[in-house]
Amino acid sequence: MIAPPSGDKRALILDDIDRQILALLQEDASLPVSEIAARVGLSTTPCWKRIHNLKEEGVIARQVVLCDPDKLQLGTTVFVEVSTNQHNETWLASFAKAVQSIPEIVEVYRMSGDVDYLLRVVVADIKGYDAVYKRLIKACQLHDVSSSFAMERIKYSTALPVVVAAPPIAEAVAGSTAARRRKTAS
Numbered sequence: 001m002i003a004p005p006s007g008d009k010r011a012l013i014l015d016d017i018d019r020q021i022l023a024l025l026q027e028d029a030s031l032p033v034s035e036i037a038a039r040v041g042l043s044t045t046p047c048w049k050r051i052h053n054l055k056e057e058g059v060i061a062r063q064v065v066l067c068d069p070d071k072l073q074l075g076t077t078v079f080v081e082v083s084t085n086q087h088n089e090t091w092l093a094s095f096a097k098a099v100q101s102i103p104e105i106v107e108v109y110r111m112s113g114d115v116d117y118l119l120r121v122v123v124a125d126i127k128g129y130d131a132v133y134k135r136l137i138k139a140c141q142l143h144d145v146s147s148s149f150a151m152e153r154i155k156y157s158t159a160l161p162v163v164v165a166a167p168p169i170a171e172a173v174a175g176s177t178a179a180r181r182r183k184t185a186s
Contacts, residue, residue, distance in 0.1 A: 018050060018054065022054065022060070025060065026160065029064075074124055076124060076150075078122075079120055082118075084116050084117075087116075095140045102135055105121050106122050126149075129147065
């Protein structure tokens, strides 16, 4: 990892080994450093130093345990679109405080387009969502709320795409064509 000069806000430059380490940790943060080191081709101490640096630089923000929502009887996911007609700091502070205080609201995004905010809510059932909805509308004034219940989760990942991608197909094709030409020429 190459860090920018002190006080410089540019992004860190991660090498392939840093990215491999991050990919492994995102899949299983409980892996022993010795196993991570073996998988990325390092000895334990340099691997530990890289992980430590990734934490120090804030690339690794935190380590958590991911729970199975169905086993916790929280198998209903609701996506909630919120629109407001009040675009001011006071309303935003009230809204932010409200969503922070409701644990069933697990994600909140300010959006562009027709909807102002998108929330992901995790509850046991429709009755559980109704209770969340009532707490939310009691806490702050909303212009419009539209809820969609997820029928099936097709993909879910907390892992960010950190591994270096393969070269674009055009480069790969050009490389194989050049190799065939060299082979035929000999």
